[in-house]
Amino acid sequence: MSTITKPITVAEYDRMIEDGTIGEDDPVELIEGVLVPKMPRNPPHRVGTRKTAKALERMVPAGWYVAVQEAIVIELESKPEPDVSVVPAELEFDATRDPLAAECCLVVEVADSSLEYDRTKKLALYAAAGIPVYWIVNLIDRVVEVYSSPIAGAYPARKVLGETGSVDLVIDGQVVGTIAVADLLP
Helix, strand or coil: CCCCCCCCCHHHHHHHHHCCCCCCCCCEEEECCEEEECCCCCHHHHHHHHHHHHHHHHHCCCCEEEEECCCCEECCCEECCCCEEEEEHHHCCCCCCCCEHHHCCEEEEEECCCHHHHHHHHHHHHHHCCCCEEEEEECCCCEEEEEECCECCECCCEEEECCCCEEEEEECCEEEEEEEHHHCCC
16 A cells, blocks of 8 residues: 555545455455554454444344445545444445445444544544534443433533443434344343
């Protein structure tokens, strides 16, 4: 992969993938015009991601799709790959584009070594994009951190739910179900 010295756009990033400059499995994502290395996935992260996706798949109503480690487009210079996201079902098999942030109703990051990054950079990115609900499945403290209803590009508060608690699944502003936090943790 070549060295990038100026911010790149999502379109340039996509061209770099198409022409092989960035390999399909290279562990990077585009954040604010910069290629950022993705954290390695260890077994607890892998299991937490899988458990979160499966729990959401059981609850997500018709018309929505649970995407796992798939890109979403945020403005012109960001294309993160959250661990789990909930997007409109018609995009599941749409080979022409990636979901836009405005179409996501939930983004989830499963965090251990990436916890600080997910609480700062990713939090700010998702809030600025207007993603209505952002969860951090915090493997270190064994909790789920819930951020919702961004105002002026920031989430106003954090709700922390312990291992014995449960988290509401909110889609389009409506609670559609409740998931035990323990069901999301490895």
